[in-house]
Amino acid sequence: MTVSPPHPPEEMQKTAQHTLDHALHWVRQGQAVAVATVTGTWGSSPRPAGSCMVMAESGRVEGSVSGGCVESDVMHNALRIMAGDAPEVLDYGVSSARAWEVGLACGGRLEVLVEAVRSPACPTGTWPMEILEQLCALMAARRPAVLLRTLDATQHRVLATRADGALEHPAHDEALGRAALHALATGRGLLTPDSAGQNWFVQPLLPPPRLLIVGAVHIAQHLARLAALTGFDPIVVDPREALATTERFPGLEPGRTLITEWPDEALPALSIDSTTALVTLTHDAKLDDPTLETALGSPAFYIGALGSRKTQASRLERLQQLGYAPEALARIRGPVGLAIGAVGAEEIALSILADIVAVRRNGPLATRRGWDNP
Structure with a gap:
């Protein structure tokens, strides 16, 4: 008798939500909601500028502004502020008594802007609810955007992007437009003056990265779960309906994130972008090769293919015969994953996701995967 591993809770494989989605959900429930954003960091602060945490009056919290050391004080x-006080920039640093009280004694410093969302439950809030709705709609449409705010929380502006990554409309100030593009490129917020000397916090808001998995095999079950836990939106594609089932992939939605079509039909409609990683796990050239051809014609930041060195060599030879240049084929990471000595589907999935993260973050293991020695 074969014993299947227990399925993860359904919510673990649902589409990753942006932190602000939770804030909007709570506001629509009729709760007062506050948003805390890291607006400045120095030294060894654990979270970059632009990191945010949302809190509801019920005590619900999503996101973080540190490694756990200041969250309680921020919530307090x-x-x-939800009760009517003015928004405030909280300063935590090694020279601050408050920093020692809350546990930030690691040598870093951070500043956190806390403001409430203006809503019927919190009419004193300074963050306009329509701005929150606009940002959540842009994230749902996978359109990167930038939120501009003054630190007194009296001005809020949104800059959306076009499909080519440029700003949809020019910023009201040239200096802020340049800062917005820089923030989008680096994924980090920054504090910068406009041409008149007014300081603005420029916060990039990027949709969750996606992981397209071709092949609804055993490894894919664990990889989809790990991807969701790591903040990716997993999508599984496999025309074999006996494998691509909601029983095997709980939480994925048939036709949207669990797709039973051939890859060459399904992938073009998914609009692969630069925030997309793609991995093929089938060992079947009828599925692998069309997948890789589509991937090579896209700006996907990661392309991986399961298989041995021999399988990878055969795969590259077939693609070379189709006219792909060596520099294009070098984008395909195979054998996929880091060489951590993985045994079993769970560990192989872990090695694949670790490699994806290394590439995304430009970590040292992105170039030293461990497969160099035969």
């Missing part, structure tokens, strides 16, 4: 202040 957020309750005060």
Whole structure:
């Protein structure tokens, strides 16, 4: 008798939500909501500028602004601001008594802007609800955007992007437009003055990265779960309906994130972009090769293919015969994953996701995967 591994809770494989989605959900429930954003960091601060945490008056929290050292103090202040106090920039640093009280004694410093969302439950809020709705709609459409705010929380502006990555409309100030493009490129927020000397916090808001998995095999079950836990939106593609089932992939939605079509039909409609990683796990050239051809014609930041060195060599030879140049074929990472000595589907999935993260973050293991020695 074969014993199947227990299925993960359904919510673990649902589409990753942006932190602000939770804020909007709570506002629509009729709760007062506050948003805390890291607006400045120095030294060894654990979270980059632009990181945010949302809090509801019920006590619900999503996101973070540190490694856990200042969240309680931020929540305490957020309750005060939701109750009617003015927005505030909280300063935590090695020279601050508050930093020692809350546990930020690691040598870093951070500043956190806390403001409430203006809603019927919190009429004193400064973050306009329509701005929150606009940002969540852009994230749902996978359109990167930039939120511009003054630190007194009196001005909020949104800059959306076009499909080519340029700003949809020019910023009201040339200096802020340049800062917005820089923030989008680096994924980090920054504090910068406009041409008149007014300081603005420029916060990039990027949709969750996607992981397209071709092949609804055993490894894919674990890889989809790990991807969701790591903040990716997993999508599984496999025309074999006996494998691509909601029983095997709980939480994925048939026709949207669990697709039973041939890859060459399904992938073009998914609009592969630069925030997309793609992995093929089938060992079947009828599925692998069309997948890789589509991937090579896309800006996907990661392309991986399961298989031995021999399988990879055969795969590259077939693609070379189709006219792909060596520099294009070098984008395909195979054998896929880091050489961690993985045994079993769970560990192989872990090695694949670790490699994807290394490439995405430009980590050292992106170039030293461990497959160099035969």
